[in-house]
Amino acid sequence: MDSRFLSGSVEMLILQIASEGDTYGYAITQEAERRSGGYFELKEGSLYPALHRMERRGLLESFWEAKETGRRRKFYRITAEGTRSLEVQRASWQEFVRGVNGVLGLEAHGLT
Amino acid sequence: MDSRFLSGSVEMLILQIASEGDTYGYAITQEAERRSGGYFELKEGSLYPALHRMERRGLLESFWEAKETGRRRKFYRITAEGTRSLEVQRASWQEFVRGVNGVLGLEAHGLT
DNA sequence: TCGTATACCTAGGTCTGCTATGCACAATTC
DNA sequence: GAATTGTGCATAGCAGACCTAGGTATACGA
Numbered sequence: 001m002d003s004r005f006l007s008g009s010v011e012m013l014i015l016q017i018a019s020e021g022d023t024y025g026y027a028i029t030q031e032a033e034r035r036s037g038g039y040f041e042l043k044e045g046s047l048y049p050a051l052h053r054m055e056r057r058g059l060l061e062s063f064w065e066a067k068e069t070g071r072r073r074k075f076y077r078i079t080a081e082g083t084r085s086l087e088v089q090r091a092s093w094q095e096f097v098r099g100v101n102g103v104l105g106l107e108a109h110g111l112t
Numbered sequence: 113m114d115s116r117f118l119s120g121s122v123e124m125l126i127l128q129i130a131s132e133g134d135t136y137g138y139a140i141t142q143e144a145e146r147r148s149g150g151y152f153e154l155k156e157g158s159l160y161p162a163l164h165r166m167e168r169r170g171l172l173e174s175f176w177e178a179k180e181t182g183r184r185r186k187f188y189r190i191t192a193e194g195t196r197s198l199e200v201q202r203a204s205w206q207e208f209v210r211g212v213n214g215v216l217g218l219e220a221h222g223l224t
Numbered sequence: 225t226c227g228t229a230t231a232c233c234t235a236g237g238t239c240t241g242c243t244a245t246g247c248a249c250a251a252t253t254c
Numbered sequence: 255g256a257a258t259t260g261t262g263c264a265t266a267g268c269a270g271a272c273c274t275a276g277g278t279a280t281a282c283g284a
Contacts, residue, residue: 004201005208007119007240007271013215015159026231032215046272048233053271071231071280090216092114097209099151101113103125103144104202119240119271138262158241160264183249183262215238235274242269242273250261 010042010050011059012093018060018078025051025074051076059085061100122154122162123171124205127198130172130190137163137186153198167204171197 017023017031025047032040038112058098059082065073101107129135129143137159144152151205166172171194192196211221 004120005117005205008116009270010211013212017218024231032238036211036214040215044231044233044275045274049271052233054132055119070142073231089116093117093212093216094218095151096114099148099216100125101207102148102153104128106206115241122241136262137264155242156263157265161240164264185262215229225284227284228282231279233267233277235276237275238271238273240272243267245266245281246264251259253258254256 006046011054012086012089013040013042013053014047015048015082015089018076019063019083019086022068024065024076027078037064054082067106081108084091084105113151121205123166124198124201125152125154125200126159126162126166127171127190127194130188131195131198134187134189136177136188146171166194170194 003066013032014028017028023031025044029044029047031041032042041062051060051062055062055076058079060076062074062076125144126140129140135143135154141156141159143154144154161175163172167174167188170191172186172188173191174186178188
């Protein structure tokens with residue numbers, strides 16, 4: 001993965017995955033990697049601080065899995081504000097891609 | 113412009129514009145804005161440090177316009193290494209877009 | 225038992241974009 | 255001809271975000 005472009009996308013990717021059901025840190029890294037065809041390898045040093053930020057900002061809320069024994073997992077659930085933010089960020093992302101492609105002279109067919 | 117996603121793209125955009133002919137700082141901001149349909153407004157505080165970085169790294173070389181009077185302009189010319197870097201970055205950009213769109217569930221038709 | 229996978233966390237470094245500011249000349253407007 | 259806007263370069267210092275590297279711990283297969 002080229003992390004040059006990653007900055008600013010991590011939170012959107014996390015929100016997207018969280019928007020499809022409660023999830024936890026490690027699962028997010030796996031899912032992002034799977035869905036991007038192996039492209040994204042979210043590092044823990046990026047992921048966990050991002051999750052904490054997003055919780056502080058009210059985009060996510062968290063709870064520890066109720067389990068007496070075994071591995072502990074901290075689950076995250078998207079909030080109403082997180083859902084709104086995701087919509088904004090998805091639109092913003094598509095604008096951004098159009099902007100860059102415009103400068104690069106690339107055409108983006110089919111992407112609205 | 114949403115500068116959230118911008119990180120890491122500025123240098124590619126500069127390289128692209130410089131690859132089409134010698135240019136200078138102010139002209140780059142105008143060209144980026146024009147070609148992105150008004151989306152990009154490169155700030156001077158981002159642009160000039162980026163140009164200096166890129167020159168240090170050997171991606172660009174600069175020369176002052178030979179002009180006795182009037183405004184002084186510092187022109188930049190892409191180097192062979194800059195050209196190679198641009199190719200790499202363009203490919204990397206397209207991979208990145210595919211990766212993000214994959215996670216977001218967006219299809220990118222026509223973009224290879 | 226040892227390695228690998230799963231699972232969380234943080235300190236500190238680095239990079240990059242931004243705001244704010246300063247300097248200077250040109251062109252236009254009043 | 256004075257004031258404003260546009261063109262043009264530059265830097266200091268702040269803030270944000272990603273990474274490396276390290277720490278802790280359980281589960282499971284060889």
